[in-house]
Amino acid sequence: VRAAARRTLRVAAAHDLVPGVREVVLVAPDGTRLSEYAPGSHVVVTAGPLSNAYSLTGDGLAPRDYRISVLRRAPGGGSDLLHRVTVGTSLDVEGPACGFAPDLAARKALLVAAGIGVTPVLSHARAAAVWGRPVEVLYAYRHGRGAHVDDLRAAAGEALREVHDRVALRAAVHDALGRQPWGTHVYVCGPEPVIDLVVTSARAAGWPAARVHVERFEPADAGPRRPFTVRLARSGRTVHVPADATLLDRLRAAGVDVPHLCTHGVCGRCQVRVRSGRVEHRDLVLTDDERAAHDTMLACVSRAAADELEVDL
Numbered sequence: 001v002r003a004a005a006r007r008t009l010r011v012a013a014a015h016d017l018v019p020g021v022r023e024v025v026l027v028a029p030d031g032t033r034l035s036e037y038a039p040g041s042h043v044v045v046t047a048g049p050l051s052n053a054y055s056l057t058g059d060g061l062a063p064r065d066y067r068i069s070v071l072r073r074a075p076g077g078g079s080d081l082l083h084r085v086t087v088g089t090s091l092d093v094e095g096p097a098c099g100f101a102p103d104l105a106a107r108k109a110l111l112v113a114a115g116i117g118v119t120p121v122l123s124h125a126r127a128a129a130v131w132g133r134p135v136e137v138l139y140a141y142r143h144g145r146g147a148h149v150d151d152l153r154a155a156a157g158e159a160l161r162e163v164h165d166r167v168a169l170r171a172a173v174h175d176a177l178g179r180q181p182w183g184t185h186v187y188v189c190g191p192e193p194v195i196d197l198v199v200t201s202a203r204a205a206g207w208p209a210a211r212v213h214v215e216r217f218e219p220a221d222a223g224p225r226r227p228f229t230v231r232l233a234r235s236g237r238t239v240h241v242p243a244d245a246t247l248l249d250r251l252r253a254a255g256v257d258v259p260h261l262c263t264h265g266v267c268g269r270c271q272v273r274v275r276s277g278r279v280e281h282r283d284l285v286l287t288d289d290e291r292a293a294h295d296t297m298l299a300c301v302s303r304a305a306a307d308e309l310e311v312d313l
Protein backbone atom coordinates (compact mmCIF):
# COMPACT_ATOMS: atom_id res chain seq x y z
CA VAL A 1 0.00 0.00 0.00
CA ARG A 2 1.32 3.38 -0.99
CA ALA A 3 1.93 5.94 1.76
CA ALA A 4 -0.04 9.01 0.75
CA ALA A 5 0.60 12.63 1.67
CA ARG A 6 -2.14 14.47 3.52
CA ARG A 7 -2.82 18.19 3.34
CA THR A 8 -5.57 20.74 3.68
CA LEU A 9 -6.89 22.12 0.39
CA ARG A 10 -9.37 24.91 -0.23
CA VAL A 11 -12.49 24.72 -2.40
CA ALA A 12 -11.87 27.18 -5.25
CA ALA A 13 -15.07 26.39 -7.18
CA ALA A 14 -18.02 24.02 -6.97
CA HIS A 15 -20.84 23.61 -9.46
CA ASP A 16 -23.29 21.01 -10.75
CA LEU A 17 -22.26 19.30 -14.01
CA VAL A 18 -25.54 17.43 -14.45
CA PRO A 19 -28.31 16.82 -11.89
CA GLY A 20 -26.79 14.94 -8.94
CA VAL A 21 -23.14 15.33 -9.95
CA ARG A 22 -21.09 18.21 -8.62
CA GLU A 23 -17.58 19.17 -9.60
CA VAL A 24 -15.43 20.42 -6.73
CA VAL A 25 -12.17 22.19 -7.56
CA LEU A 26 -9.50 22.07 -4.85
CA VAL A 27 -6.39 24.24 -4.64
CA ALA A 28 -3.55 24.70 -2.19
CA PRO A 29 -4.50 27.60 0.12
CA ASP A 30 -0.99 29.06 -0.09
CA GLY A 31 -0.80 28.70 -3.87
CA THR A 32 1.93 26.04 -3.67
CA ARG A 33 2.14 23.34 -6.30
CA LEU A 34 0.12 20.18 -6.08
CA SER A 35 1.75 16.81 -6.74
CA GLU A 36 1.51 15.36 -10.21
CA TYR A 37 -0.42 12.14 -10.48
CA ALA A 38 -0.83 9.16 -12.77
CA PRO A 39 -4.02 9.14 -14.85
CA GLY A 40 -6.75 7.24 -12.98
CA SER A 41 -5.56 8.40 -9.54
CA HIS A 42 -7.84 9.26 -6.65
CA VAL A 43 -7.65 11.27 -3.45
CA VAL A 44 -9.32 10.53 -0.12
CA VAL A 45 -11.36 13.58 0.89
CA THR A 46 -12.59 14.07 4.44
CA ALA A 47 -15.89 15.94 4.72
CA GLY A 48 -17.12 16.21 8.30
CA PRO A 49 -16.54 12.81 9.91
CA LEU A 50 -16.61 10.92 6.58
CA SER A 51 -13.63 10.09 4.36
CA ASN A 52 -14.24 8.86 0.82
CA ALA A 53 -12.16 8.36 -2.31
CA TYR A 54 -12.73 10.48 -5.42
CA SER A 55 -11.01 10.13 -8.76
CA LEU A 56 -9.10 13.09 -10.12
CA THR A 57 -10.38 14.02 -13.55
CA GLY A 58 -7.35 15.89 -14.92
CA ASP A 59 -4.46 14.56 -16.99
CA GLY A 60 -2.21 14.65 -13.92
CA LEU A 61 0.52 16.83 -15.42
CA ALA A 62 1.62 19.85 -13.36
CA PRO A 63 -1.89 20.25 -11.93
CA ARG A 64 -2.91 23.72 -10.78
CA ASP A 65 -5.88 22.20 -9.01
CA TYR A 66 -7.39 18.83 -8.15
CA ARG A 67 -10.83 18.36 -9.67
CA ILE A 68 -13.28 15.75 -8.44
CA SER A 69 -16.85 15.07 -9.56
CA VAL A 70 -19.13 13.69 -6.91
CA LEU A 71 -22.38 11.81 -7.41
CA ARG A 72 -24.74 12.55 -4.53
CA ARG A 73 -25.79 9.32 -2.82
CA ALA A 74 -27.14 8.74 0.67
CA PRO A 75 -28.43 11.79 2.56
CA GLY A 76 -25.93 12.61 5.31
CA GLY A 77 -23.14 10.68 3.60
CA GLY A 78 -19.77 12.08 2.53
CA SER A 79 -21.00 12.68 -1.02
CA ASP A 80 -23.95 14.68 0.31
CA LEU A 81 -21.59 16.78 2.44
CA LEU A 82 -19.43 17.49 -0.63
CA HIS A 83 -22.55 18.68 -2.45
CA ARG A 84 -22.95 21.30 0.25
CA VAL A 85 -19.40 22.68 0.46
CA THR A 86 -18.98 26.26 -0.63
CA VAL A 87 -16.06 28.19 -2.09
CA GLY A 88 -13.44 28.79 0.59
CA THR A 89 -14.20 25.62 2.59
CA SER A 90 -11.09 23.74 3.76
CA LEU A 91 -11.01 19.98 3.24
CA ASP A 92 -8.43 17.40 4.33
CA VAL A 93 -7.19 15.54 1.28
CA GLU A 94 -4.97 12.45 1.30
CA GLY A 95 -3.14 11.28 -1.82
CA PRO A 96 -3.12 11.14 -4.77
CA ALA A 97 -2.86 7.36 -4.96
CA CYS A 98 -3.48 5.13 -7.95
CA GLY A 99 -4.66 1.58 -8.53
CA PHE A 100 -5.81 2.19 -12.10
CA ALA A 101 -2.83 3.63 -13.96
CA PRO A 102 -2.40 3.15 -17.71
CA ASP A 103 0.10 0.53 -18.81
CA LEU A 104 2.56 2.59 -20.79
CA ALA A 105 3.62 -0.45 -22.82
CA ALA A 106 0.08 -0.85 -24.16
CA ARG A 107 -0.35 -0.35 -27.89
CA LYS A 108 -3.78 1.21 -27.42
CA ALA A 109 -6.29 1.75 -24.60
CA LEU A 110 -9.96 0.83 -24.77
CA LEU A 111 -11.65 2.88 -22.05
CA VAL A 112 -15.12 1.90 -20.84
CA ALA A 113 -17.06 4.16 -18.46
CA ALA A 114 -20.59 3.93 -17.14
CA GLY A 115 -22.28 6.60 -15.03
CA ILE A 116 -20.02 8.28 -12.49
CA GLY A 117 -17.31 5.79 -13.51
CA VAL A 118 -16.49 8.40 -16.13
CA THR A 119 -14.15 10.24 -13.73
CA PRO A 120 -10.97 8.11 -13.91
CA VAL A 121 -11.69 7.32 -17.57
CA LEU A 122 -11.73 11.04 -18.36
CA SER A 123 -8.35 11.35 -16.65
CA HIS A 124 -6.99 8.54 -18.87
CA ALA A 125 -8.52 10.07 -22.01
CA ARG A 126 -7.08 13.51 -21.23
CA ALA A 127 -3.61 12.14 -20.56
CA ALA A 128 -3.75 10.06 -23.74
CA ALA A 129 -4.66 13.19 -25.71
CA VAL A 130 -1.68 15.05 -24.23
CA TRP A 131 0.74 12.24 -25.07
CA GLY A 132 -0.82 11.33 -28.40
CA ARG A 133 -1.53 7.77 -27.26
CA PRO A 134 -4.29 5.93 -29.17
CA VAL A 135 -7.54 5.36 -27.30
CA GLU A 136 -11.09 4.33 -27.96
CA VAL A 137 -13.71 5.36 -25.41
CA LEU A 138 -17.11 3.91 -24.65
CA TYR A 139 -19.30 5.97 -22.31
CA ALA A 140 -22.70 4.70 -21.12
CA TYR A 141 -24.95 7.25 -19.46
CA ARG A 142 -28.61 8.08 -19.15
CA HIS A 143 -29.85 10.93 -21.36
CA GLY A 144 -29.28 14.25 -19.64
CA ARG A 145 -27.08 12.61 -16.98
CA GLY A 146 -23.80 12.34 -18.81
CA ALA A 147 -21.33 14.13 -16.57
CA HIS A 148 -18.24 15.28 -18.48
CA VAL A 149 -19.58 14.17 -21.85
CA ASP A 150 -18.32 17.37 -23.49
CA ASP A 151 -14.92 16.92 -21.86
CA LEU A 152 -14.70 13.37 -23.18
CA ARG A 153 -15.73 14.53 -26.64
CA ALA A 154 -12.98 17.14 -26.51
CA ALA A 155 -10.38 14.61 -25.35
CA ALA A 156 -11.32 11.65 -27.55
CA GLY A 157 -13.10 13.19 -30.56
CA GLU A 158 -14.18 10.54 -33.06
CA ALA A 159 -12.81 7.82 -30.80
CA LEU A 160 -15.71 8.31 -28.35
CA ARG A 161 -18.84 6.21 -28.60
CA GLU A 162 -21.83 7.12 -26.42
CA VAL A 163 -24.54 4.64 -25.49
CA HIS A 164 -27.66 5.02 -23.39
CA ASP A 165 -28.98 1.59 -22.48
CA ARG A 166 -27.78 -1.85 -21.45
CA VAL A 167 -28.49 -3.55 -24.74
CA ALA A 168 -26.51 -0.95 -26.67
CA LEU A 169 -23.70 -1.11 -24.12
CA ARG A 170 -23.46 -4.88 -24.34
CA ALA A 171 -23.33 -4.74 -28.14
CA ALA A 172 -20.75 -1.94 -28.11
CA VAL A 173 -18.54 -3.77 -25.59
CA HIS A 174 -18.60 -6.99 -27.63
CA ASP A 175 -17.92 -5.09 -30.83
CA ALA A 176 -15.05 -3.05 -29.34
CA LEU A 177 -13.40 -6.03 -27.63
CA GLY A 178 -13.61 -8.03 -30.84
CA ARG A 179 -11.71 -5.67 -33.09
CA GLN A 180 -8.84 -4.21 -31.06
CA PRO A 181 -5.26 -4.59 -32.24
CA TRP A 182 -3.17 -7.11 -30.29
CA GLY A 183 -1.53 -5.32 -27.37
CA THR A 184 -4.56 -3.18 -26.50
CA HIS A 185 -5.43 -2.87 -22.81
CA VAL A 186 -9.02 -2.36 -21.63
CA TYR A 187 -9.88 -0.18 -18.62
CA VAL A 188 -13.35 -0.17 -17.09
CA CYS A 189 -14.99 1.84 -14.33
CA GLY A 190 -18.68 1.84 -13.50
CA PRO A 191 -21.31 -0.14 -11.59
CA GLU A 192 -20.56 -3.80 -10.86
CA PRO A 193 -22.77 -5.18 -13.70
CA VAL A 194 -20.81 -3.11 -16.23
CA ILE A 195 -17.46 -4.20 -14.78
CA ASP A 196 -18.70 -7.77 -14.90
CA LEU A 197 -19.85 -7.38 -18.51
CA VAL A 198 -16.44 -6.11 -19.63
CA VAL A 199 -14.40 -8.61 -17.60
CA THR A 200 -16.40 -11.66 -18.67
CA SER A 201 -16.68 -10.53 -22.30
CA ALA A 202 -12.92 -9.88 -22.44
CA ARG A 203 -12.20 -13.29 -20.94
CA ALA A 204 -14.55 -14.97 -23.41
CA ALA A 205 -12.88 -13.11 -26.28
CA GLY A 206 -9.47 -14.39 -25.16
CA TRP A 207 -8.04 -11.22 -23.65
CA PRO A 208 -5.22 -11.98 -21.17
CA ALA A 209 -6.20 -10.94 -17.62
CA ALA A 210 -3.15 -8.66 -17.43
CA ARG A 211 -4.69 -6.49 -20.15
CA VAL A 212 -7.98 -5.98 -18.34
CA HIS A 213 -7.95 -3.20 -15.71
CA VAL A 214 -10.79 -2.49 -13.32
CA GLU A 215 -11.53 0.45 -11.02
CA ARG A 216 -14.26 -0.24 -8.45
CA PHE A 217 -15.91 2.51 -6.46
CA GLU A 218 -17.46 -0.05 -4.14
CA PRO A 219 -16.23 -3.47 -3.09
CA ALA A 220 -17.77 -6.37 -4.99
CA ASP A 221 -20.29 -8.07 -2.70
CA ALA A 222 -18.22 -10.50 -0.66
CA GLY A 223 -21.22 -12.24 0.90
CA PRO A 224 -22.22 -12.54 4.56
CA ARG A 225 -19.78 -11.68 7.32
CA ARG A 226 -18.82 -14.54 9.62
CA PRO A 227 -17.35 -14.35 13.13
CA PHE A 228 -13.65 -15.11 13.59
CA THR A 229 -10.85 -14.96 16.13
CA VAL A 230 -7.55 -13.13 15.85
CA ARG A 231 -4.40 -13.86 17.84
CA LEU A 232 -2.18 -10.83 18.42
CA ALA A 233 1.29 -12.32 17.99
CA ARG A 234 3.25 -9.69 19.90
CA SER A 235 1.06 -9.38 22.96
CA GLY A 236 -0.24 -12.94 22.97
CA ARG A 237 -3.81 -11.65 23.33
CA THR A 238 -6.85 -12.93 21.47
CA VAL A 239 -9.63 -10.81 20.00
CA HIS A 240 -12.98 -12.21 18.93
CA VAL A 241 -14.72 -10.47 16.01
CA PRO A 242 -18.47 -11.18 15.82
CA ALA A 243 -20.29 -11.09 12.47
CA ASP A 244 -21.62 -7.58 13.06
CA ALA A 245 -18.25 -6.01 13.97
CA THR A 246 -14.97 -5.36 12.19
CA LEU A 247 -11.46 -6.29 13.28
CA LEU A 248 -10.67 -2.58 13.56
CA ASP A 249 -13.64 -2.07 15.92
CA ARG A 250 -12.60 -4.95 18.14
CA LEU A 251 -8.91 -3.96 18.21
CA ARG A 252 -9.82 -0.43 19.26
CA ALA A 253 -12.25 -1.73 21.87
CA ALA A 254 -9.39 -3.85 23.22
CA GLY A 255 -7.19 -0.76 23.46
CA VAL A 256 -4.96 -1.68 20.51
CA ASP A 257 -4.16 1.45 18.53
CA VAL A 258 -4.40 0.92 14.76
CA PRO A 259 -4.20 3.99 12.50
CA HIS A 260 -7.31 4.42 10.35
CA LEU A 261 -9.14 7.02 8.30
CA CYS A 262 -11.88 5.95 5.88
CA THR A 263 -13.08 2.81 7.75
CA HIS A 264 -14.37 1.27 4.52
CA GLY A 265 -11.36 -0.25 2.84
CA VAL A 266 -10.36 2.65 0.63
CA CYS A 267 -7.44 4.59 2.18
CA GLY A 268 -5.10 1.77 3.22
CA ARG A 269 -4.33 3.34 6.59
CA CYS A 270 -5.42 0.38 8.75
CA GLN A 271 -3.21 -2.21 7.07
CA VAL A 272 -1.91 -4.90 9.45
CA ARG A 273 0.55 -7.71 8.78
CA VAL A 274 -0.84 -11.23 8.90
CA ARG A 275 1.41 -13.99 10.23
CA SER A 276 -0.84 -16.96 9.61
CA GLY A 277 -4.28 -17.83 8.34
CA ARG A 278 -6.10 -16.92 5.13
CA VAL A 279 -7.74 -13.55 4.65
CA GLU A 280 -11.12 -12.79 3.11
CA HIS A 281 -10.18 -9.47 1.49
CA ARG A 282 -12.96 -6.89 1.22
CA ASP A 283 -10.93 -3.76 0.52
CA LEU A 284 -10.32 -1.68 -2.60
CA VAL A 285 -6.64 -1.05 -1.95
CA LEU A 286 -4.52 -4.18 -2.24
CA THR A 287 -3.30 -5.53 -5.56
CA ASP A 288 -4.20 -9.05 -6.67
CA ASP A 289 -0.69 -10.21 -5.77
CA GLU A 290 -0.94 -8.68 -2.30
CA ARG A 291 -4.27 -10.39 -1.76
CA ALA A 292 -2.96 -13.75 -2.90
CA ALA A 293 -0.04 -13.59 -0.43
CA HIS A 294 -2.39 -13.52 2.60
CA ASP A 295 0.27 -11.69 4.61
CA THR A 296 -1.51 -8.37 4.97
CA MET A 297 -5.08 -7.13 5.44
CA LEU A 298 -7.13 -3.98 5.92
CA ALA A 299 -8.53 -4.28 9.43
CA CYS A 300 -11.54 -2.03 8.81
CA VAL A 301 -13.20 -4.37 6.31
CA SER A 302 -11.34 -7.63 5.74
CA ARG A 303 -11.97 -10.77 7.70
CA ALA A 304 -10.67 -14.30 8.23
CA ALA A 305 -11.49 -16.77 5.48
CA ALA A 306 -11.60 -19.52 8.12
CA ASP A 307 -11.99 -19.31 11.90
CA GLU A 308 -8.65 -17.85 12.88
CA LEU A 309 -5.92 -15.40 11.92
CA GLU A 310 -2.68 -14.37 13.59
CA VAL A 311 -1.63 -10.76 13.08
CA ASP A 312 1.55 -8.87 13.81
CA LEU A 313 0.24 -6.68 16.65
Ligand SMILES: Cc1cc2nc3c(=O)[nH]c(=O)nc-3n(C[C@H](O)[C@H](O)[C@H](O)COP(=O)(O)OP(=O)(O)OC[C@H]3O[C@@H](n4cnc5c(N)ncnc54)[C@H](O)[C@@H]3O)c2cc1C
Pocket residue numbers: 042049050051052053054055056068069070071072073074075076077078079080116119120216217218266284
Ligand atom coordinates in the same frame (compact mmCIF):
# COMPACT_ATOMS: atom_id res chain seq x y z
C1 LIG B 1 -10.92 4.62 -5.89
C2 LIG B 1 -12.32 5.24 -5.78
C3 LIG B 1 -12.63 6.33 -6.57
C4 LIG B 1 -13.90 6.89 -6.48
N1 LIG B 1 -14.21 7.97 -7.29
C5 LIG B 1 -15.44 8.52 -7.21
C6 LIG B 1 -15.78 9.63 -8.05
O1 LIG B 1 -14.98 10.11 -8.86
N2 LIG B 1 -17.03 10.16 -7.91
C7 LIG B 1 -17.96 9.66 -7.04
O2 LIG B 1 -19.07 10.19 -6.95
N3 LIG B 1 -17.65 8.60 -6.24
C8 LIG B 1 -16.42 8.04 -6.30
N4 LIG B 1 -16.11 6.99 -5.47
C9 LIG B 1 -17.12 6.54 -4.48
C10 LIG B 1 -16.98 7.39 -3.20
O3 LIG B 1 -15.76 7.14 -2.58
C11 LIG B 1 -18.05 7.08 -2.14
O4 LIG B 1 -18.10 5.69 -1.95
C12 LIG B 1 -19.39 7.58 -2.55
O5 LIG B 1 -19.32 8.98 -2.74
C13 LIG B 1 -20.42 7.16 -1.48
O6 LIG B 1 -20.79 8.24 -0.77
P1 LIG B 1 -21.86 8.15 0.37
O7 LIG B 1 -22.18 9.58 0.66
O8 LIG B 1 -22.99 7.25 0.03
O9 LIG B 1 -21.04 7.35 1.43
P2 LIG B 1 -20.58 7.51 2.90
O10 LIG B 1 -19.95 8.83 3.17
O11 LIG B 1 -19.75 6.33 3.19
O12 LIG B 1 -21.94 7.40 3.66
C14 LIG B 1 -22.79 6.28 3.48
C15 LIG B 1 -23.86 6.25 4.52
O13 LIG B 1 -23.30 5.81 5.73
C16 LIG B 1 -23.43 6.76 6.70
N5 LIG B 1 -22.13 6.81 7.37
C17 LIG B 1 -20.92 6.54 6.80
N6 LIG B 1 -19.94 6.64 7.69
C18 LIG B 1 -20.51 6.96 8.86
C19 LIG B 1 -20.01 7.20 10.16
N7 LIG B 1 -18.71 7.11 10.46
N8 LIG B 1 -20.90 7.52 11.11
C20 LIG B 1 -22.21 7.61 10.83
N9 LIG B 1 -22.73 7.39 9.64
C21 LIG B 1 -21.91 7.08 8.66
C22 LIG B 1 -23.77 8.06 6.04
O14 LIG B 1 -24.59 8.90 6.82
C23 LIG B 1 -24.50 7.59 4.81
O15 LIG B 1 -25.84 7.40 5.06
C24 LIG B 1 -14.86 6.39 -5.57
C25 LIG B 1 -14.52 5.29 -4.77
C26 LIG B 1 -13.28 4.71 -4.88
C27 LIG B 1 -12.94 3.55 -4.01
Ligand code: FES
Pocket residue numbers: 259260261262263264265266267268269270271283285298299300301
Ligand atom coordinates in the same frame (compact mmCIF):
# COMPACT_ATOMS: atom_id res chain seq x y z
S1 FES C 1 -9.28 2.85 7.45
FE1 FES C 1 -9.12 3.20 5.33
S2 FES C 1 -8.72 1.22 4.54
FE2 FES C 1 -9.14 0.88 6.60
